[in-house]
Amino acid sequence: MGRPKIPRNICGKPADSCFKPNGIPMTELERVELAPDEFEALRLVDLQGMLQQDAAVVMGVSRQTLANLVKAARCKVVDCLAHGKALMMHHSD
Template sequence: MGRNKIPRVICGKPADSCFKPNGIPMNQLAQLDLAADEFEALRLVDLQGMHQQDAAVAMGVSRQTLANLVKSARFKVADCLVNGKALMMCP
């Protein structure tokens, strides 16, 4: 049995719940879910330019956990951009 997930501090919210390629109906697109903690990690590190250690403290997680969240979020965003998938933001 694994450990319980540490609660994470999430301050930012996405402007929209979905980003998708123009001109393609949603039912024809593959979808990827971006979790709230992945969104927050991406927002803090890439948009606000925080160092990973500072962003980890702000979210209440370890630096390694934050690095894993950023890596996962970046992969999902890149996959959607390159392969024309819809990116769904989870609240």
């Protein structure tokens, strides 16, 4: 059994809950889930240009955890772009 997840500080929210290829109905698309903490890690590092060590402090996680979140999120985004999948995101409320 893994360790319980430490609560993470998540301030940013995606503009929409889904991004998908044009002209293909959702019923025909494979879906990839981007977790709120993965979105926040991408937002801080790639959009705001923060260093991973600084973004980790903002999110309240270790630098290694932040690096793992960024790597997983980038992989999911590229998978969707390269293979025409829907990227699903849920707001953390």
